[in-house]
Amino acid sequence: MYLSPTPKDMGKEELLEHWRETGMITDERVLDAFEAVPREAFVPEDLLHDTYSDMPLPIGGGQTISQPSTVMLMLQWLEVEPHHTVLEIGAGSGYNAALLSHLAKEVITVEYNPELAERARRKLRDLGIDNVTIIVGDGGEGHPDRAPYDRIIATCACPTIPAPWMEQLSEEGVILAPEGSEFSQTMVRVLEGRREELGGFRFVPLRGEYGF
Ligand code: SAH
Numbered sequence: 001m002y003l004s005p006t007p008k009d010m011g012k013e014e015l016l017e018h019w020r021e022t023g024m025i026t027d028e029r030v031l032d033a034f035e036a037v038p039r040e041a042f043v044p045e046d047l048l049h050d051t052y053s054d055m056p057l058p059i060g061g062g063q064t065i066s067q068p069s070t071v072m073l074m075l076q077w078l079e080v081e082p083h084h085t086v087l088e089i090g091a092g093s094g095y096n097a098a099l100l101s102h103l104a105k106e107v108i109t110v111e112y113n114p115e116l117a118e119r120a121r122r123k124l125r126d127l128g129i130d131n132v133t134i135i136v137g138d139g140g141e142g143h144p145d146r147a148p149y150d151r152i153i154a155t156c157a158c159p160t161i162p163a164p165w166m167e168q169l170s171e172e173g174v175i176l177a178p179e180g181s182e183f184s185q186t187m188v189r190v191l192e193g194r195r196e197e198l199g200g201f202r203f204v205p206l207r208g209e210y211g212f
Contacts, residue, residue, distance in 0.1 A: 010053065016031060019069075052068070077187070080100065086103075086104045089156060090154060098132070101129045142164040150170050150174075153175075153176045154175075159211070
């Protein structure tokens, strides 16, 4: 969880304004993607009033759709280009994948929970998004069939970046993942073999072979 000073009851336009004014998000493509994707389509009906509150929301199965500021920071750090193929670990609601669909050529997203995967698939289809493929499986293993990836982004916490992700990354590729314990993590970006740490966060844990 990214702890921001953003008031909780903002609308979409106010969030955009907040990010522009504070200089927190400056990447226009990322801001445009946020503008284009209806977050309300991915939020449970009883929480619609909090769609544009800057906090994570439960999406079922003990999982969450990340806080808007966290999603935006991660997308900005990922530096996705229009010709990229992106691998996401943890499709969840499908919201982040929908944003990525605007930034990348193609998005492969792996989701552990089959019910969440099915629901996300339906939502993306209803929105007419056709460059995202949702795979049910253990994202710790990556998805070797479509490797190498220009960008790999994990939206769940891992104890350490799984070896398969490194193996499936293109030469100039970037990995962004929250690394740490089950309860608190540091955002790590790997590029050109270098590791950068980008601050403290809290994500739901990666399950499976490489998880908790
Ligand atoms: N990106 C999502 C938020 C995901 S929350 C969104 O925009 O809504 C993290 C997700 O990671 C959860 O849906 C959880 O089921 C999934 N997850 C946990 N372990 C996983 C694994 N080993 N492989 C794939 N997905 C995993």
